[in-house]
Amino acid sequence: MRREYTEASDAALVVSIGRYEQAALAEAYRRHAGATFGLAKRLLNDHARAEEIVQEVFVRLWNEPNRYDPERGTLRSFLLAHTHGRSVDMIRSDVSRRTREEKEAREQADGGYDVAREVWDMALAGHVREAMETLHEGEREAIELAYFGGLTYKEVAERLDEPEGTVKSRIRSGLKRLRGELVQAGVTVGAD
Amino acid sequence: MDDMVGASGDAYELDELLGAYALDAVDDDERRRVDDYLQVSPRASAEVQVHREVATMLAFTGMDAPDDLWGRISDEIGELAPPPGPELAKVMSFDDHPKRRRISTIAPWLMSAAAAAVIVFVAIGLADSADAPNEPLANAVELARADRDSIIATLVAEGSDASAEAIIDQDGHGYMLARDLPTLPEGQTYQLWGVVEGGDVISLGIFGPNPELETFTIEGSVEALAITIEQHPGVISNGNPDGAFVGTF
Numbered sequence: 001m002r003r004e005y006t007e008a009s010d011a012a013l014v015v016s017i018g019r020y021e022q023a024a025l026a027e028a029y030r031r032h033a034g035a036t037f038g039l040a041k042r043l044l045n046d047h048a049r050a051e052e053i054v055q056e057v058f059v060r061l062w063n064e065p066n067r068y069d070p071e072r073g074t075l076r077s078f079l080l081a082h083t084h085g086r087s088v089d090m091i092r093s094d095v096s097r098r099t100r101e102e103k104e105a106r107e108q109a110d111g112g113y114d115v116a117r118e119v120w121d122m123a124l125a126g127h128v129r130e131a132m133e134t135l136h137e138g139e140r141e142a143i144e145l146a147y148f149g150g151l152t153y154k155e156v157a158e159r160l161d162e163p164e165g166t167v168k169s170r171i172r173s174g175l176k177r178l179r180g181e182l183v184q185a186g187v188t189v190g191a192d
Numbered sequence: 193m194d195d196m197v198g199a200s201g202d203a204y205e206l207d208e209l210l211g212a213y214a215l216d217a218v219d220d221d222e223r224r225r226v227d228d229y230l231q232v233s234p235r236a237s238a239e240v241q242v243h244r245e246v247a248t249m250l251a252f253t254g255m256d257a258p259d260d261l262w263g264r265i266s267d268e269i270g271e272l273a274p275p276p277g278p279e280l281a282k283v284m285s286f287d288d289h290p291k292r293r294r295i296s297t298i299a300p301w302l303m304s305a306a307a308a309a310v311i312v313f314v315a316i317g318l319a320d321s322a323d324a325p326n327e328p329l330a331n332a333v334e335l336a337r338a339d340r341d342s343i344i345a346t347l348v349a350e351g352s353d354a355s356a357e358a359i360i361d362q363d364g365h366g367y368m369l370a371r372d373l374p375t376l377p378e379g380q381t382y383q384l385w386g387v388v389e390g391g392d393v394i395s396l397g398i399f400g401p402n403p404e405l406e407t408f409t410i411e412g413s414v415e416a417l418a419i420t421i422e423q424h425p426g427v428i429s430n431g432n433p434d435g436a437f438v439g440t441f
Contacts, residue, residue: 018394022269025265033261034257036257037258037261042251047258054265055268059265062269066408066409072237072238072241074245077247080247080248081214081247084251143215146215147215147217147250148250150216151217152219153212153217156217171217172243175211175243175246176211178246179242179243182249
């Protein structure tokens with residue numbers, strides 16, 4: 001790995017990727033592949049398909065680096081948003097989805113929906129957990145089912161037997177509250 | 193007035209969707225509506241970005257990617273994405289006269305591209321006629337079109353009735369009205385290229401097989417635009433051309 005890339009900002013890496021510097025993509029992969037793989041695996045519960053998504057996400061970054069705008073957020077956020085979107089697409093087109101949902105529903109009935117059991121070991125995890133705990137239960141459930149369950153807000157509403165408008169508002173207000181809590185804890189989350 | 197009330201109500205409804213949109217928790221129709229809304233509302237766009245940053249925090253698991261995955265990615269980009277730049281840029285240096293250079297260098301570049309790509313649509317002149325789309329994004333397009341500092345160009349291909357219109361505002365926001373371009377067969381895509389200051393040729397975006405109103409961004413000035421048909425994004429096709437399509441601003 002060229003030293004200049006290990007010390008480069010994400011934005012500089014993407015500029016170099018645009019010049020077809022494969023070492024720059026390798027550095028971006030080193031920094032963010034773990035997070036993208038973790039998210040895809042969590043959503044899909046399938047190692048092979050999670051790998052497939054990560055490969056697609058980084059190949060797309062290689063082919064279309066201009067889609068990333070550093071002024072609009074971090075590279076990690078950009079890559080995770082794409083990872084999440086593609087994983088959700090895969091879930092929604094999956095013929096075995098019904099099976100998966102039934103399995104999830106059983107798990108939820110047994111032990112509740114654990115938001116981030118893999119997250120808590122991380123330094124950030126404490127802040128995230130505390131922030132999640134400040135949410136109203138309805139907000140927390142809606143965000144968990146939408147983000148980690150890959151459900152639309154309408155499906156979440158059906159699952160929770162709540163009006164669609166209520167769930168839609170709870171997701172938005174919950175995300176705002178989360179950000180506020182994280183910022184208060186000293187975590188930088190997007191622009192003010 | 194009714195329209196204003198309607199627009200305001202619509203904006204409120206779209207604002208309420210922003211959280212769900214950021215989590216990919218909307219259906220396709222809603223996603224398209226929010227996509228258009230974000231094009232004309234920087235505030236909403238910023239809110240979505242913040243929501244996504246928050247989601248990033250939730251998603252952080254600290255896992256490592258599998259050991260052999262990078263090797264597969266490296267293999268794939270090695271096959272799919274060789275640098276197209278040098279192949280196109282090296283023809284830029286053989287004419288010293290600045291004014292003439294712009295014209296004569298574009299033609300060889302196009303000939304080079306045409307030798308590899310199937311069809312090239314090239315920007316050849318100013319234009320002010322196109323049907324405005326009936327979506328919120330149309331407002332941004334019309335604002336750009338009305339701004340006298342914007343660049344407006346029509347991209348045409350010799351021997352074809354199809355054309356596309358490009359509008360680039362003074363901040364470098366570009367809009368491509370490409371509804372007239374024929375739908376491509378599966379596996380092909382339209383790709384937009386720009387010749388920027390200094391003669392470099394850069395990719396400005398992949399438009400897919402059936403583009404409508406597409407957006408792109410340009411940093412600095414652009415001397416020419418071209419749309420090619422590609423087998424794989426980022427790679428000039430190796431297939432034989434049906435014909436060469438050449439033009440200049």
